[in-house]
Amino acid sequence: MPKLHAEALVFCLAWAALAVLAFVRAGYLAGSAMSVGLLILIMPVSTLILDKTGNLGIERLARWGVLLVAALGLAVYLTSRG
Numbered sequence: 001m002p003k004l005h006a007e008a009l010v011f012c013l014a015w016a017a018l019a020v021l022a023f024v025r026a027g028y029l030a031g032s033a034m035s036v037g038l039l040i041l042i043m044p045v046s047t048l049i050l051d052k053t054g055n056l057g058i059e060r061l062a063r064w065g066v067l068l069v070a071a072l073g074l075a076v077y078l079t080s081r082g
Contacts, residue, residue: 007060015067022074034070042066
């Protein structure tokens with residue numbers, strides 16, 4: 001059985017939690033956007049970085065950065081909605 005990487009598991013749980021939070025607080029469309037939209041954005045960014053540099057640290061930083069920007073965007077949206 002392959003080794004389970006804790007950082008990857010935490011990232012997946014954070015991604016899922018963000019999508020569920022968006023769904024609960026802002027509706028189906030926001031939850032779908034967080035889930036599928038991040039998939040469409042994060043996977044190519046990770047692939048491009050790994051292809052160009054091969055540096056897992058930079059890829060990890062970019063992946064978490066995209067997730068952080070999405071979380072901040074959701075927080076701004078929910079705050080502005082009232």
